[in-house]
Amino acid sequence: MPIVLKGRPITGGRTRGKALVSKNPLSFLGGVDPETGVIIEKNHDLNGEKIGGAVLCFPHGHGSTVGSYVLYSLVRRGVGPKAIVNEKADPVVVVGAVIAEVPMVDEIDVSQIRTGDLVEVNGDEGTVVILERDGSCT
Amino acid sequence: MYLSREEERILDGEKGWAYQVAMRILVKLGDLFGADRLIPIESAHISGVSYKTIGDASIDFLEALGKSGVKVMVKSTANPAGIDYSHPEEMIGIFEVKEKQNRIIEIYRNMGIDMILTCTPYYVSKPKEDAHLAWAESSTVVYANSVLHSWTNREGGPSALAAALIGKTPNYGVHKPENRLANVLVKVEPCLRSEADYGALGAHVGRLLEDEIPCFSGLTCAGETELKHLGSAMASTGMASIFYPEASCPRVSGELEVVSVDMNDLKNAFESLSTTNEPPDMVYIGCPHCSAEEIKHVALKIEGRRVRRDVRLWICTSRYVRRKAERYVKIIEAAGGKVLSDTCAVVTWLKEIGVDVLMTNSAKTAYYAPTMNKVETVFSSLDRCIEEACQ
Numbered sequence: 001m002p003i004v005l006k007g008r009p010i011t012g013g014r015t016r017g018k019a020l021v022s023k024n025p026l027s028f029l030g031g032v033d034p035e036t037g038v039i040i041e042k043n044h045d046l047n048g049e050k051i052g053g054a055v056l057c058f059p060h061g062h063g064s065t066v067g068s069y070v071l072y073s074l075v076r077r078g079v080g081p082k083a084i085v086n087e088k089a090d091p092v093v094v095v096g097a098v099i100a101e102v103p104m105v106d107e108i109d110v111s112q113i114r115t116g117d118l119v120e121v122n123g124d125e126g127t128v129v130i131l132e133r134d135g136s137c138t
Numbered sequence: 139m140y141l142s143r144e145e146e147r148i149l150d151g152e153k154g155w156a157y158q159v160a161m162r163i164l165v166k167l168g169d170l171f172g173a174d175r176l177i178p179i180e181s182a183h184i185s186g187v188s189y190k191t192i193g194d195a196s197i198d199f200l201e202a203l204g205k206s207g208v209k210v211m212v213k214s215t216a217n218p219a220g221i222d223y224s225h226p227e228e229m230i231g232i233f234e235v236k237e238k239q240n241r242i243i244e245i246y247r248n249m250g251i252d253m254i255l256t257c258t259p260y261y262v263s264k265p266k267e268d269a270h271l272a273w274a275e276s277s278t279v280v281y282a283n284s285v286l287h288s289w290t291n292r293e294g295g296p297s298a299l300a301a302a303l304i305g306k307t308p309n310y311g312v313h314k315p316e317n318r319l320a321n322v323l324v325k326v327e328p329c330l331r332s333e334a335d336y337g338a339l340g341a342h343v344g345r346l347l348e349d350e351i352p353c354f355s356g357l358t359c360a361g362e363t364e365l366k367h368l369g370s371a372m373a374s375t376g377m378a379s380i381f382y383p384e385a386s387c388p389r390v391s392g393e394l395e396v397v398s399v400d401m402n403d404l405k406n407a408f409e410s411l412s413t414t415n416e417p418p419d420m421v422y423i424g425c426p427h428c429s430a431e432e433i434k435h436v437a438l439k440i441e442g443r444r445v446r447r448d449v450r451l452w453i454c455t456s457r458y459v460r461r462k463a464e465r466y467v468k469i470i471e472a473a474g475g476k477v478l479s480d481t482c483a484v485v486t487w488l489k490e491i492g493v494d495v496l497m498t499n500s501a502k503t504a505y506y507a508p509t510m511n512k513v514e515t516v517f518s519s520l521d522r523c524i525e526e527a528c529q
Contacts, residue, residue, distance in 0.1 A: 010166075010170065011166070025348070029191060029506075029510070030506045030509040030510040031509065034193050040509050041509060042508065042509065060377075062348070062375070062376060062377050063276070063374060063375075064185075064191075064275075064276055064374070064506070066185055066186045066191045066192060066294075066295050067294065068186075068294035068295055068296045068297070069186045069191075069192040069193070069196040069199075069294075069295055069296065070191075070192075070193070072195055072196055072199055072296075073192065073193040073194070073195035073196050074195075075195075076194075076195030076198065077194075077195060089170060090349075090377060091167055091171075091291065091292065091293065091294055091297060092292075092294045094166065094167060094170060095163055095166075095167065095294045095296045095297045096294070096296075098162060098163055098166050099159070099163070099199060099296055
């Protein structure tokens with residue numbers, strides 16, 4: 001049986017992708033290179049990772065309020081996340097997800113998800129389903 | 139969240155796509171954070187003006203909004219842009235982005251926004267105490283709540299714009315008195331000597347507390363400038379939107395959680411804001427944008443001296459404050475410094491204008507510049523910054 005995590009729907013839409021999971025809060029402004037989608041925040045556990053096409057899982061956003069536009073910009077350039085999973089949504093990330101039209105769910109314990117897991121995010125129902133781990137079905 | 143019939147109609151798109159998107163942002167935030175209704179705001183302050191920070195895709199979004207002919211419903215002001223048009227000699231190497239920056243400014247201006255291009259709009263015009271606002275720019279938000287006693291959530295650029303277009307904001311977060319109560323007491327043991335010490339304290343406390351609401355004890359001689367640096371640093375490393383500089387303040391019932399900050403914490407925080415000890419090629423004062431008082435301080439410090447040939451000294455503020463402090467601006471510029479307006483070091487293209495090592499008294503700049511501007515930083519007090527800049 002796949003592992004189903006139940007959270008809160010934030011922005012609608014349903015998508016599948018590989019999870020990229022962080023223990024650290026993330027600032028889109030200054031923390032993510034807007035050209036390449038690479039995380040550049042100092043001392044971040046995903047430093048150097050590309051967020052393009054990933055289901056990006058992190059506790060919550062922090063830092064400057066321009067972050068919403070950066071998220072929109074990343075998605076428009078095709079280097080943004082496919083979906084966002086947070087423990088606690090903050091307004092900067094939520095508004096970014098609304099205008100970029102990225103499915104988003106919060107109130108998920110992101111430590112349940114591992115980088116590389118194939119997950120399905122359902123932003124209408126607020127669920128995250130872990131479909132595959134280490135190449136095998138869960 | 140309750141919506142009036144008129145608000146419902148806007149959400150349904152009756153006033154067009156742009157107002158609909160604006161209303162959708164407000165309703166989404168309101169629903170998420172448990173707002174009961176939308177409340178009128180006195181003013182909005184909009185971030186996301188510099189082309190450097192918002193990039194191309196966002197221009198498309200703003201242009202689409204602007205094309206529909208939307209206008210703001212309340213007094214609205216704008217954050218700094220990426221260029222100071224009155225100092226082209228300082229902007230060599232980046233003038234090709236001038237056109238894109240112009241477009242952004244035009245879009246906002248056509249919406250009816252006052253393009254004061256500063257992150258300290260409260261030096262131009264103070265909001266009323268207890269007024270509800272929708273302000274973006276994290277340092278401005280903390281200052282409004284903590285020093286000016288106005289009420290604003292930490293808006294994002296788009297949500298502040300949405301609130302400006304609708305003239306309202308969802309009633310949640312620190313718009314409600316019960317959410318403005320201190321829940322942590324931060325005991326500051328060392329004696330803080332400069333605005334940079336306050337910045338270092340803010341960087342430390344921001345990291346530690348995230349979105350908890352601190353009140354402080356031990357900040358014996360903090361003026362508005364010191365509190366500005368404390369708040370802007372807290373908002374950079376954490377999610378702060380309000381703090382209390384004194385322990386006697388509205389607080390949650392029962393014992394407060396206590397966090398002590400000792401000399402070592404402060405020293406570590408201070409040191410973490412420098413990435414090098416190389417000599418700087420730019421010394422930068424003005425994050426957040428300087429008050430007339432800060433410009434006067436720089437002028438008195440620099441009078442009769444000369445900025446070294448191999449160093450640029452930038453002092454950033456708003457056009458309004460620059461005019462108001464003209465006497466002191468002349469002293470600084472006679473010494474070889476530059477008093478810029480409409481922009482700041484963080485939202486312009488430092489590398490492109492030849493900066494590799496930036497020295498600053500701003501913890502916020504020291505925190506952001508290594509990633510946003512890809513420069514090395516040296517963090518120090520204003521007085522030491524001026525010493526370093528001069529022969």
